[in-house]
Amino acid sequence: MAEQGGTLATSDRSSPLWADYELTAAYDEMFPGGDAVRPHYAALRDSLRFTTGDAFRQRKAMTDLSMRQDGVGFTVYRAEEGIERVWPMDPMPRIIPADEWQQIEAGLIQRINALNLFLWDIYHDQFILRDRVVPPQLVLQGTSFRREFVGVDVPRRIYVHICGTDLIRAADGEYLVLEDNARTPSGVSYVLQNRQVLKRVFPSLFNRYDVLPNDEYPTTLLEVLRYVAPESAADPTAVLLSPGMYNSAYFEHSFLAQRMGIELVEGRDLQVDNNRVFMRTTRGLRQVDTIYRRIDDDFLDPLTFRPDSALGVPGLVNAYRAGNVALANSIGTGIADDKGIYPFVPEMIRYYLKQDPLLNNVETFRPAIPAELDHVLANLESLVVKRVNESGGYGMLVGPSSTRAQREAFREQIKANPRDFIAQPTIQLSTHPTFIDGRLEGRHIDLRPFVLCGERVVVTPGGLTRVALPRGSLVVNSSQGGGSKDTWVLAGGEKNQPGAEAMLGQSAADQLAGGGR
Amino acid sequence: MMLSRVADALFWMGRYLERADHLARAVGVTSSLELDLHGVLADPVELEWTALLAQYQQPPPIHREDEDAVTAVQRWLLTDITNTGSVIACVNRARNNARSIRGSISPPMWRELNKLHWRLSDVAFQERVGESPHDFCEETQMGVLLFHGICDATLIQDEGWHFIQMGRYLERADKVLRTLDAKLGLFVAGEVTDLPVSVLQWAAVLKRCAAYEAYQRLSIGRVEPERIIEFLLTHPEFPHSVRFGLNRVFHSLGVVSGEPVVRGDTEPGRTVGRLVSDLTYLDRPSLGAAGLREFLSLSLQRCGLIGRLLQQQYSLQ
Numbered sequence: 001m002a003e004q005g006g007t008l009a010t011s012d013r014s015s016p017l018w019a020d021y022e023l024t025a026a027y028d029e030m031f032p033g034g035d036a037v038r039p040h041y042a043a044l045r046d047s048l049r050f051t052t053g054d055a056f057r058q059r060k061a062m063t064d065l066s067m068r069q070d071g072v073g074f075t076v077y078r079a080e081e082g083i084e085r086v087w088p089m090d091p092m093p094r095i096i097p098a099d100e101w102q103q104i105e106a107g108l109i110q111r112i113n114a115l116n117l118f119l120w121d122i123y124h125d126q127f128i129l130r131d132r133v134v135p136p137q138l139v140l141q142g143t144s145f146r147r148e149f150v151g152v153d154v155p156r157r158i159y160v161h162i163c164g165t166d167l168i169r170a171a172d173g174e175y176l177v178l179e180d181n182a183r184t185p186s187g188v189s190y191v192l193q194n195r196q197v198l199k200r201v202f203p204s205l206f207n208r209y210d211v212l213p214n215d216e217y218p219t220t221l222l223e224v225l226r227y228v229a230p231e232s233a234a235d236p237t238a239v240l241l242s243p244g245m246y247n248s249a250y251f252e253h254s255f256l257a258q259r260m261g262i263e264l265v266e267g268r269d270l271q272v273d274n275n276r277v278f279m280r281t282t283r284g285l286r287q288v289d290t291i292y293r294r295i296d297d298d299f300l301d302p303l304t305f306r307p308d309s310a311l312g313v314p315g316l317v318n319a320y321r322a323g324n325v326a327l328a329n330s331i332g333t334g335i336a337d338d339k340g341i342y343p344f345v346p347e348m349i350r351y352y353l354k355q356d357p358l359l360n361n362v363e364t365f366r367p368a369i370p371a372e373l374d375h376v377l378a379n380l381e382s383l384v385v386k387r388v389n390e391s392g393g394y395g396m397l398v399g400p401s402s403t404r405a406q407r408e409a410f411r412e413q414i415k416a417n418p419r420d421f422i423a424q425p426t427i428q429l430s431t432h433p434t435f436i437d438g439r440l441e442g443r444h445i446d447l448r449p450f451v452l453c454g455e456r457v458v459v460t461p462g463g464l465t466r467v468a469l470p471r472g473s474l475v476v477n478s479s480q481g482g483g484s485k486d487t488w489v490l491a492g493g494e495k496n497q498p499g500a501e502a503m504l505g506q507s508a509a510d511q512l513a514g515g516g517r
Numbered sequence: 518m519m520l521s522r523v524a525d526a527l528f529w530m531g532r533y534l535e536r537a538d539h540l541a542r543a544v545g546v547t548s549s550l551e552l553d554l555h556g557v558l559a560d561p562v563e564l565e566w567t568a569l570l571a572q573y574q575q576p577p578p579i580h581r582e583d584e585d586a587v588t589a590v591q592r593w594l595l596t597d598i599t600n601t602g603s604v605i606a607c608v609n610r611a612r613n614n615a616r617s618i619r620g621s622i623s624p625p626m627w628r629e630l631n632k633l634h635w636r637l638s639d640v641a642f643q644e645r646v647g648e649s650p651h652d653f654c655e656e657t658q659m660g661v662l663l664f665h666g667i668c669d670a671t672l673i674q675d676e677g678w679h680f681i682q683m684g685r686y687l688e689r690a691d692k693v694l695r696t697l698d699a700k701l702g703l704f705v706a707g708e709v710t711d712l713p714v715s716v717l718q719w720a721a722v723l724k725r726c727a728a729y730e731a732y733q734r735l736s737i738g739r740v741e742p743e744r745i746i747e748f749l750l751t752h753p754e755f756p757h758s759v760r761f762g763l764n765r766v767f768h769s770l771g772v773v774s775g776e777p778v779v780r781g782d783t784e785p786g787r788t789v790g791r792l793v794s795d796l797t798y799l800d801r802p803s804l805g806a807a808g809l810r811e812f813l814s815l816s817l818q819r820c821g822l823i824g825r826l827l828q829q830q831y832s833l834q
Contacts, residue, residue: 070624071616071631245617258620269520282676282773282831283518 015049017056017440018433026428027173028442029094040097040490043208053438059091060435062201072193072251087251088483089194090434091202094445094465095209098492104167104175104449105459107359110349112163112451115182115336117352119159123150123332133351134344135368138419142341143389144334146297148304152321154330155228156454161328162221162292163451164188164464167359169430176362176427178446180345182337183329184294187464188217188450189252192259194486210491212461217450218259221292224454225260228326229289236289239263239279241270243295243311253294267295272315275322290326291316297331339422340388363425367418376414376423380407383423385414398474400426429474432485434467444468446476447487462487523618524680524831530614530622531684534630537607538661539692543569543725544594544604545654550721551587557714566590572699573602584647591650596643604657605637623671626664633660679769683827686769690762691820693726693749698813701746701806716740723749727757743801746809751796759816760796766823767793773831785826792819 023033030041037045048056064086067073072087096104121128122139123146129136139145164185166178195214199206222238229236242253244266257264269279270288278285293300299309304317319325335341343364346357365383367373376383380399387395397410414421431442449463465485466476476482551565558564566587570577573594580589595604612634619627636642636656646653665685672678700722719740723729732748752758767789774783795816804812 068635069628069632071619071627245613250616254616254619258624263520263523264618264620265520266522269522280521281518282521282524283775286518 015051017048017051017053019439021433021440022442024428024431024442025171026442026444027169027171027430029169029430029432029445040095044093044095044205047204047207056091056435057438059202063089063091063197066197066200067193070193070197072190087190087193088469089190089197090467090483090485091198091205092433092435092440093198093205093486093488094432094447095488095490096462098490100175101461101489102492103358107175107177107357108163108165108449108451108459109457110353110355110358111165111177111180111345112160112453112457114345114349114352115163115180116157116159116453118348119330119333119336120154120157121352122335123152123159128348128351131351133347134341138338138340138344139335142335142338144297144332144338146332146335148317149332153323155230155323155326158228158453159330159333160336161224161228161330161453163453164448165451167447167449167463168362168427170427173430175359175447177345177359178362178427179339179342180337181448182333183296185448185450186249186252186294187448188460189255190484191450191460191462191464191487192217193255194484198486209488211488212491214460214462217452217460218256220452220454220458220460221256222260222262224452225262225290225292225326225328227454228328230323230326233287233289237262237287238290238292239265239270239288241265241267241291241293241295241313243267243299247294249294256292262292267311267313270313270316272313272319275315275319275324277313277316277319277325288325290328292328297334300327300331338388339386340419343422362427365423367414367421367423372423373414373418376421377411380411382426384426385410385421385423388420388422398426426474429468429476432465432467434469434483434485436469436471441471443471444474444476445485461489519621519676519680521831523621523677525828526614526618527621527677527680528684528827530611531681532688533607533611533614534661534664535685535688535692536602537604537611538658539689539725540573540594540602540607541604541654541657542727543572543696544591544650545658546721546724548587548591548650550717553717554714557717562587568699568702569594572695575600575602588647591646595646595650595653596637604653605643608634608637608657608660621677623667625667625671629660629664629667633657633664636660676773679772682769683766683773686762686765687820687823689757690759690766691817693757693759693762694813694817694820696722696725697746697749698810698817701810701813715742719745728755731755731757747799747801751799751801753797760793763789763793763796770827783830785823785830788819788823788826792816792823 021031023031029038030045031037067086067089073085118128126136126139128134129139160182162185164181164187166181167175168178170176191214225238226236229238238260239262240253240257240260242250242257242264244250247253254264263269263279265279265288271278271280271285273285277288277291279288295311298305300312301314301317302309302312303314305312316325317331320327320331343361343366346361349355349357365372365376367376376385380397381402383397383399385397385399397406399407410421429444429446432445433440434443436443445465445467447463447465450460452458452460465487467483467485468474468476469481469483473481547565547569551562554565567577570590575594578589578593578597578600580586584592593600593603597603598605598609600606608630612630615622615627615630633656637653637660642653642656668678668681672681700718719742720729723732723740723745726749728749732745735748736744748755749758751760753760753764755761767786770783770786770789774786795812799812801809
């Protein structure tokens with residue numbers, strides 16, 4: 001798509017909501033440029049034709065109240081009193097047409113299959129290292145490679161049962177994988193909650209769309225947990241292991257445990273006896289077969305990993321090794337979403353599946369390769385440089401917004417340890433209409449769909465759309481002022497044929513507009 | 518069968534909510550009583566509020582320059598988060614317990630408790646306590662009632678539900694006993710009980726135990742201390758009597774331990790059973806005034822013991 005600029009033509013500003021909606025160089029989800037609206041958004045635009053800023057503000061207030069009363073949020077603790085932040089949702093939904101979603105879905109299934117094959121391989125025969133498709137030292141010296149788990153057979157050969165993959169859209173609209181989250185990805189409860197709240201506060205938006213439901217997720221997750229349980233368990237007992245209510249993702253832990261009807265346990269509720277895991281109940285001990293753990297590897301078992309951790313369960317790792325309990329995700333999956341490994345995922349897909357990747361990576365440079373090192377050092381101003389062993393936005397250089405001193409510091413570090421870094425061009429992320437101060441403005445968004453891998457691989461329709469609320473910002477993290485959106489995947493049936501929908505929407509809109517004059 | 522930690526949180530959620538409810542009612546009733554007593558007593562403020570603080574083992578609060586002593590006490594007992602015994606602190610603790618096990622209560626229960634928490638935490642709403650504490654007290658009581666109504670209507674009445682009931686009713690029995698104990702501390706043998714002051718005060722005791730209307734129905738307008746004490750201690754069917762509360766604890770204990778407590782196979786079962794039996798067969802006239810006070814303080818000790826024994830039996834933390 002050619003670069004777009006300026007504001008929408010006057011004819012489209014049918015409601016003051018759209019006054020001064022600006023298009024930038026980034027891909028806009030709703031408007032291709034000029035007077036046009038993308039077909040799958042036409043009905044949404046029409047249904048907002050007579051909505052005022054105040055009316056929209058009211059919906060936003062209802063959204064916040066709903067989230068607050070449901071206790072949906074995250075907590076920052078200070079002494080006795082917790083500062084509770086309400087989960088921020090923008091009432092303007094993001095819409096993904098059926099055909100686009102089918103491509104995303106196929107790409108994600110392909111990707112998780114490749115990651116699981118990769119993990120089995122590197123913890124067993126290491127063919128991919130021997131064939132030099134992935135440089136061995138990247139895996140063997142990676143901080144999240146669990147040497148202790150080489151040769152351990154995990155149930156059903158599945159390492160990653162739950163994966164949250166971050167997708168962004170380039171300026172031409174192509175979906176690209178920014179990163180895989182294969183450890184303990186979070187956010188799915190907000191996906192489900194956003195839908196429930198939007199249906200409550202803004203039902204009219206749904207009128208002309210067939211939106212695929214996303215509410216099956218907990219059921220499917222429970223199927224996965226039972227599928228990987230030890231075969232000796234006739235009626236497996238699954239639990240969700242949480243660090244407790246002070247964890248920022250605690251809402252999600254309790255939400256999922258409740259929706260699955262399983263116990264939410266903390267480390268102190270569990271004990272290991274004779275390599276079996278039990279929970280302490282009012283009627284004594286009861287054996288546990290699968291643990292959906294929301295605690296990182298490092299804190300899982302003080303006997304194996306960090307000895308100072310009070311969150312985990314002593315002896316849990318040996319029970320797992322003995323095959324008496326299943327863990328989801330498995331131990332050692334961190335190496336699969338390591339930033340140093342990320343550039344090789346497309347190669348993995350070709351190597352294990354003999355297929356071309358359906359979803360591409362963001363172009364990535366590896367300073368470890370001399371030619372790419374030169375390119376990175378020469379273009380620090382326009383690149384994003386990431387440290388391979390860090391996550392959550394730490395240890396990053398964002399070229400365009402960096403100072404000279406920061407760039408020089410990174411230059412020296414990259415030269416000294418080129419293997420510790422990767423670099424990517426600064427991608428704009430697509431923009432989406434978002435309610436800001438009484439009107440709709442374009443804000444940058446990403447997408448995290450959730451993939452479940454058990455007997456079959458299931459991708460929950462949609463995912464978590466995060467939105468960066470400050471103008472021009474590319475940071476979508478909720479801890480840094482990010483919001484979220486309900487994400488609609490449209491059913492493939494007649495009603496949602498984009499063309500038909502747009503025509504219907506347009507003619508109805510014309511009639512209304514004509515009648516009003 | 519349930520996690521011991523969950524049982525513990527449910528039990529304390531029930532206790533804290535009952536505590537908040539009882540204190541809110543006590544503050545509301547005392548506020549209203551004090552206004553009535555102005556007409557007949559020299560310094561009702563001193564008498565009633567000091568007695569209330571003493572019953573809750575609370576120090577007299579330091580009051581701000583812009584408020585009077587009564588408002589200061591009301592704020593301290595209702596909205597002061599630094600007072601761990603205040604209504605707001607009890608509701609927050611109940612909510613924290615609920616939060617730590619929110620998968621084990623129904624979503625509407627959580628939602629209601631959460632709504633109560635946010636309403637009571639609203640600064641503007643709290644400020645209105647200065648004008649009148651009524652709304653704050655009313656909101657608390659209705660919130661707790663609504664919560665239990667939702668609880669009964671939506672939660673499976675299995676072990677977890679019974680832990681909530683045990684917390685709720687053990688706390689209730691304890692609070693009614695304490696209210697009577699405090700009142701009897703001011704009760705002088707041979708006191709003329711038909712003075713307006715006395716009638717108002719004893720009516721307030723009933724109201725604080727949510728028992729005024731129920732008592733009136735049975736005793737047709739006669740506010741007599743003897744009848745009131747007996748009613749609050751031993752009535753088998755009134756939900757706020759000590760006997761009723763402990764009977765509920767006894768019943769729930771049977772369900773939780775897996776079989777009806779007939780012979781009292783467990784230490785908590787035996788202790789609750791004895792106390793219920795003492796209340797059932799209480800020979801009030803032969804006790805005398807001193808005997809009654811002794812009975813009240815022994816019963817209070819037993820309530821404390823029951824709480825501790827439950828912790829041991831079910832390894833509640």
